[in-house]
Amino acid sequence: MRKAFWTVFIFLILLIAAIGWFHRGALWAYVVVLPLFALGVYDTIQKRHIILRNFPLLGYFRYGFEFISPEIQQYFIERSTDGRPFSRQQRSLVYQRAKNVMDTVPFGTQLDINAANYEGIRHTIYPKEKPAEAPRVKFGGAYCKKPYMASLLNVSAMSFGALSDRAVMALNLGAKKGGFYHNTGEGGLSDHHLKYGGDLVWQIGTGYFGCRTKEGNFDAKLFQEKVAAHPQVKMIELKISQGAKPGHGGVLPAVKNTPEIARIRHLEPHTTVISPPGHTAFHDAKSLLEFIGKLRDLSGGLPVGFKLCIGRTEEFTEICEQMVKTGMRPDFITVDGAEGGTGASPLEFTDSVGMPIEPALMFVRRTLERYGLHGEIKVIASGKVLTAASLMKMLALGADTCNSARGFLFSLGCIQALRCNTNKCPTGITTHDRSLVRGLVVSDKCERVYNFHKNTLHTFMELLAACGLDKVEDIRMSDFMRGDEFVQLANRYFPDGLGAVMNVSPGASA
Ligand SMILES: Cc1cc2nc3c(=O)[nH]c(=O)nc-3n(C[C@H](O)[C@H](O)[C@H](O)COP(=O)(O)O)c2cc1C
Ligand code: SF4
Structure with missing residues (x-):
């Protein structure tokens, strides 16, 4: 050549x-x-x-x-049910709901509803009238002085830093309009979170950003002062791990540690800052619960919980045992599935570490019930909750409420360009390049955030009514059916071979 x-x-x-x-x-x-x-x-x-x-x-x-291969894939090759992590159809649904335009589809389903992994909802022939409003869920157990009534669907943790200032503002203003909360992510409470007054959950990660000492440990006084100064902080979430990178810390490179970020996070600007994979404020189940109690006291009695992706189940069981033994409790537990999103993570951590949301959620809920802890402790689920059906599924599996991160990013206009880790996000959401951020108009995008939330909950209530259910707590896993059940049915009712005729013998459609 x-x-x-x-x-x-x-x-x-x-x-x-x-x-x-x-x-x-x-x-x-x-x-x-x-x-x-x-x-x-x-x-x-x-x-x-x-x-x-x-x-x-x-x-x-x-x-x-x-x-440009993601664009070629998306614009020229992808079918509407293709596309990862989210299909074109799923993304379009969010865009339509966010824009408040027609969210119906023509002609019928495009899914293979005879596939073994198909999941459908069992409706009734006696549906109910749709209740006017989605219910709210009370957060705050016996030790909490300021319980919070949360929406069924809220904005999951994403920091200012991972997101641009305008993206954070649009999410918060949308949350304020819709009466749902906005989780700050582990990057601290920024001016952009606080500007519009939407409800906040302040997340505290291993870097203790916004409430840290010079050495990087938890600073109780700073934490107390900040919570007292900002009444819009309604709950505190201690982040133990996140589904996309459980057990992985983070590095804030010196170039990204701008004077603004440094002020918000309480850092020395222009220095490289490492968030360790684990916490320094606790080291076992008992000290974790003690730390949660301390955060609750320092915050004047706000609901305090922790977020984790399940790995070793026995460690979670041990926390429950300690709760029973000591009487100490979190007010909520957020379960994040390994399918969860991130701004940036090593591939091995996104693909190969942690339990997916469905088994993790079932495990957490059943374990809490086994120890008589559920009810007082609420369960939040996150992991690809995008549609009303996925919200319903999470509630059936054991969640009390759900968080969505990427659903709300789509409502902001994310096109799944998969460049969040490059500072080149074309939609101005996960970049700090001003020439790209300027495209995101807060006054327009906050409406979309609000609409997405409102229209998703509206459809959720329609689903509930179609199942003949009055209350969210009545949703059960038995309200769902799976494709592999149809195969079993066919084989049971037609043992002489309808399965073969229909090509639905076990395994054929898997
Ligand atoms: C851009 C981005 C930044 C995130 N930052 C955080 C974070 O600071 N703390 C955290 O606990 N999770 C973080 N997450 C994970 C989400 O909060 C959520 O748990 C996960 O994406 C699953 O929800 P989803 O499937 O609706 O996206 C982030 C996710 C994204 C996409
Ligand atoms: S549009 Fe931006 S936020 Fe969405 S996937 Fe692409 S880079 Fe990430």
């Missing part, structure tokens, strides 16, 4: 010289050809990129296509 490069360029240079002999204007072509020639020469002698070294100039096409 290098030979071809030299040949073509030498030929071009000679050709231009020959034409230039007769028409001097042709010599302008050197303005284009010579820089390209210089770039090609550089490609062949540089040592970092094999492709460019072996295919000078042409190699750039590969990098270009690689860069």
Whole structure:
């Protein structure tokens, strides 16, 4: 290839010289050809990129296509039920609900509803009238002095830092309009969270951002002062782990540690700051519960809970045992599934660590019940809650309420370009590049956040009515059916072979 490069360029240079002999204007072509020639020469002698070294100039096409491959996939290849982590159909549903435009689909389902993993809701022939409003759920057990009535669906933890200032403001203003809460994420309480007065859950991670000492430990006085100064903080969430990267800390590089971020997080600006994978404020089940009690006292009695992705189940059981033994309790537990999102994480952690939300939620709820703890302790679920059906499923599996992160990002206009970790988010949501952030208009996007929440809950209440249920607490797993049950039914009722005729024998559709 290098030979071809030299040949073509030498030929071009000679050709231009020959034409230039007769028409001097042709010599302008050197303005284009010579820089390209210089770039090609550089490609062949540089040592970092094999492709460019072996295919000078042409190699750039590969990098270009690689860069736009998510767009090619999304615009030209993807079908409406394809697309990961969320299909085009799921994304479109959020866009439609957020824009308050028609959210119906024509002609019928596009899903393979005979597949073994299909999940459907069992409706009744005696549906109820749809209640006017979705109920709210009380957070705050016996030790809590300021209980909070939460919506069934709320904004999951995402920090200012991972999100742009305008994205944070739009989420908070939307939450205020819709009467639901907005979790700050572990990056501290920023001015952008506080500006519009929407309800906040202040999340505290292993970096204790916003309430940390110079050494990076928890600063009780700072925490107490901040909570007292901001009555819109309604609950405190201690983040133990997150589904997309359980057990992984974080690094705030010096370049991203701007004076603004440093002020919000209580850091030295322009220094690299490491969030360790674990907490320094506690080291076992008992000290975790003690720390939760301390946060509750310091906050004047707000509901305090912890967020985790389940890994070793025996560790969670041990926390429950300690609750029973000591009488200490959190007010809520947020269960995050391994399918959860993140701004940035190593692939091994997103793909291979932690339990998915469905088994994790069943396990947490059943364990709390086994120890007589559920009721006083509320369970929040997060992990791809996007539609009213997924919300209903989580409640059936044991959640009292749900959080959504990426659902609300779609409502802001996220197009799933998958560049959150590059500071080049084209929609201004996960970038701090002002030329991109300027596209996100808070007054418009807050309406979309509000509409998405309102319309999703509206459809949820319609589903509840279609099942003949009066109350959210009445939802059971038996209100759902799975495709593999149809296979069993076919084999039971038609043992002589309808399964074979329909090609639904066990395993055929898996
Ligand atoms: C951009 C982004 C930033 C996030 N930051 C945090 C965070 O600071 N703390 C946290 O506990 N979870 C964080 N998460 C995880 C979400 O709060 C949530 O638990 C997870 O994405 C699952 O919800 P989803 O499937 O609705 O996105 C983040 C997720 C995203 C997409
Ligand atoms: S549009 Fe922005 S927030 Fe959405 S996936 Fe792409 S980079 Fe991330």
